[in-house]
Amino acid sequence: MSTASTWAWVLVGVAVVAAGVHVWGITETPERSFFRYALAFDLLVGGVAAWHATRWPVHALFDADGVVLGRDRLPYREITAVRTGPESAKPFWLALLFPVSLVAGLFALAVPASTYDRRVVEIDTPRGPIRLRWKDFGRRDEFVDAVTAAAPHVETDYLHTPSRAARDYTPRMRAPGGFLVAGLAAWLFYTGVVTVALADRSVDGGAHPVDTTSVTLRALAGHLRDYPAVAGVPPRIEVERCDRVESTFLGPSPDFVVLRLEIRSDAVPEAVADEVERRFAADSGFAGSGYVRWDASPGSGVAFSLPRWSGLEIELSTGCVAAEGEGVLRADLEAVAAALGVGR
Incomplete structure (x- = not known):
């Protein structure tokens, strides 16, 4: 079939x-x-x-009483007429090719409709007509010969109305x-x-080793000594997932994160805020760089930011690191905040 x-x-x-x-x-x-x-x-x-x-049955099974088409059975005595004829599949190919490719659609349009002909068999029954199609004459003729041999009372006629409603057992x-x-x-x-x-598991800009990042943060905390306690300024640590290279479909990666420490308050006296920021810039190597943002150590991904607005504002961020290293780096950032006199 x-x-x-x-x-x-x-x-x-x-x-x-x-x-x-x-x-x-x-x-x-x-x-x-x-x-x-x-x-x-x-x-x-x-x-x-x-x-x-x-x-769509794969085979048509002929037995003593009827033909079995998939889950349906058609008794020979119910067959009242058999018609055969061509039916062009050109509308199918035009509908398929034009949305996919204008050139392919125009090519299919130029080909004669008879090139796409299918060999149709339509059988009338009391429950309505049924229809089957083949691309070649051989299998169609085998089916028609089997039907007419099993139901000799039926004569084969030419199919004139292939477009009327019928139960199809092959693709239309x-x-x-x-x-x-x-x-x-x-x-x-x-x-x-x-x-x-x-x-795609890669992240935009690449990832940094957790160990290298942790060493950088611990070294920074070790340089920040004898800072006065800054009351009423809780440190805030945020964790964000890193963007993947293919972020349009995938969004942020579940495997890599960036940690950010924000120390921000407008309530800190301007003199105290300036002193903390000045000492931090000097102790971290930020001083004299001339930049608002500065990379602490090549390869570590750690960066500092001093927006230098009113009040106290210091930001530290890691690069993209493996998500399983979040706990270690969070503790390192908390140690940096404590060394700055914040969150004590």
């Missing part, structure tokens, strides 16, 4: 695998909705493919089917792009 059912089941399997990958993608990229859309398309594609697969190959396959191609492309992107 047709391999369409087999390919439909293959598509169901692909959709199931894609759904599993995209469920994982949802947990990996909670800030993005791409994988939620992908999962919805997976379920839609899988459901439509399974529905079609059950409607019409314009709606072409649009459906074009949508399937778009789903495959979208699924491929977001699935490949999910394999």
Whole structure:
């Protein structure tokens, strides 16, 4: 009969695998909705493919009383007419190719309609007509010969109305089917792009070793000595996930984070704030750099920022580091804050 059912089941399997990958993608990229859309398309594609697969039998089985087409049985005595004729699949290919490629669509448009002909068999029954299609004459003629041999009371006639409503046991190959396959191609492309992107574990700008970052922060804390206590200024440590190289689909990485220490208060007297910032700049090597932001040590990713606005404001940040090093670096940043007289 047709391999369409087999390919439909293959598509169901692909959709199931894609759904599993995209469920994982949802947990990996909670800030993005791409994988939620992908999962919805997976379920839609899988459901439509399974529905079609059950409607398209692979074989027609002839027994003593009737022909079995998938889950349906057609008794020979119910066959009242058999008609054969051509039906062009050109609308299917135009609907498929024009959304995908204008050049391919124009090429298909220029090809004669008869080039796309399918060999149609239509059988009348009391429950309505049924229709089957083949690309070649051989299998169509085998089916018609088997039907007429089992039901000699039926004569074969020419098919004049292939467009009337009928129960189809093979793909219809019409314009709606072409649009459906074009949508399937778009789903495959979208699924491929977001699935490949999910394999990207790299972060924008690269990652820094936790040990190197920790050594830099501890060395800094060791240089910050004899700072007066600054009351009423709680240090704030924020943790943000690093952007991935492919952040459009994936969003921030769950594997790498940046830690930021912010010491900020407008309530600190201007003289005290200036003195703390001046000493910090001198002790950290910031002084004389002429920059608002300064990298503490090459390769460590640690950077300082002194916006030099009113009040006390000092910011320290790490580069992208492995998320499992968050606890160690948080403790190091708290030690830096304590050495500055903050949070005591």
